[in-house]
Amino acid sequence: MPETQPSEAQPSETGPSETGSASEVESALRSRYLIRALVSRRLREVVYCPGSRDAPLGYALAAAEQAGWLRVHVRLDERTAGFMALGLSRAAVLQGRSTPAAVVTTSGTAVANLHPAVLEADAAGVPLLLLTADRPHEMWHTRANQTTVQEGIFGSATRFSATLPAGYPADSRLDGLVGRTMAAATGEFSADPGPVHLDVCFRDPLVPDRAWLPGQPPEVSTPARRVEPVGPLVEMPARSVVVAGDAAGGRARELSEEHGWPLLAEPSSGARSGRTALVDYQGLLSTSLADDIEGVLVLGHPTLSRPVSRLLARTDIPITVITDSPRWTDVAGVGRPVAAPGKIRARGEDESWLDRWHSA
Incomplete structure (x- = not known):
């Protein structure tokens, strides 16, 4: 039975x-x-x-x-x-x-x-x-x-x-x-x-004396939901870039496309697609174009390349880390962690910013 x-x-x-x-x-x-x-x-x-x-x-x-x-x-x-x-x-x-x-x-x-x-x-x-x-x-x-x-x-x-x-x-x-x-x-x-x-x-004996017939799967328990705080307004410079590290998810792509910011997404980010995503961003970070970056928005856990690590260690531009965990990535100690931001807004516009990266 x-x-x-x-x-x-x-x-x-x-x-x-x-x-x-x-x-x-x-x-x-x-x-x-x-x-x-x-x-x-x-x-x-x-x-x-x-x-x-x-x-x-x-x-x-x-x-x-x-x-x-x-x-x-x-x-x-x-x-x-x-x-x-x-x-x-x-x-x-x-x-x-x-x-x-x-x-x-x-x-x-x-x-x-x-x-x-x-x-x-x-x-x-x-x-x-x-x-x-x-x-x-x-x-x-x-x-x-x-x-x-x-x-x-x-x-x-x-x-x-x-x-x-x-x-x-x-x-x-x-x-x-x-x-x-x-x-x-x-x-x-x-x-x-x-x-x-x-x-x-477990104590011996370890083998059951008769088979188990589990029947229908048990009812799934609904987990409790945490109350997410409403975070602060985050303002980024017009010429910002989005760094999507491991497991960043679709949020990184959405933000980059909303504001026209170049998307520097690792393969395991879950965000490496769309009109803002760049393939050879590691090479581009070694050109003079990188000198014009005014701000960096970080999601996920970036670990893949030295050019990105050098970018995230810069002290002359704001590095903003969006996190839903107390374990955010900031190896150089210069990032500003922000949990559950209410809104991310650009200060001003530079319509040529993304085109310059694609052209390069």
Whole structure:
């Protein structure tokens, strides 16, 4: 019979005549409840690394995928899996969706192989869910095989981390923890998205005694909406340029076209198109034309080229950084961050400004 509600599933799955082992029920039931809670918060992409300790999650993911709840990508190498999940998350962000992809690993050194992807997600502000299986607490610090101290392994790179001990209840408390975790990943309240880590401890046995039939997908929880402040009026000189860094999005193109400002957009900005976008802007920044720039408007995370870095380090012109996060880019310390501006306006007009760049 399909499992339609966690509260209905618990009695039938915990009966001794059906399972023969309470610990087996605990690992299977908690994994199923956890996947259900994540799907209800819009998890749709999972990269799974097969292992022993993460078997309960593997079985739950396989059933959820078969029911059409999500999509699972299997990868044997954890480092590769971490970067694949990061790429899936970045794609979602560029498409206007902030839900992170998840990467699932078994216990031990497998978890450490995710660290490079975690650092990338942290630096880029990309949501990423790290779901790592772990040995139960009584096996920690015993030098047992594949027992690594996984709690806090990623340090300050995560926006949120929590360890679920073996026996953690599969009820509304788990729902609450998942909600808190996903809110931190997406920056729902902080406006600072990034990687989050759930370390889930399992006791043996790890294989469920019967298959799970998930049924219909759970109802999607609607996230709370932050109240955006009305920001100040931002005035830019007539001969300004727009720098669109990584994940800047369509806002950069809109502003450049509205005011006729040249658009210097990196390929990963999501803004490299339209009548104002320049292809060889790195070369143009090395010509005398760059000397006529009076102001720079920055969106996203510019990292790609030295000419842009030199432009953003100039002290003779205003560098205005539009940000919705406390983690804006200003390597030289000369930029002025502005959060959620109410209006961006040009001081005066120079109708030949964009044409000069295109001609060059």
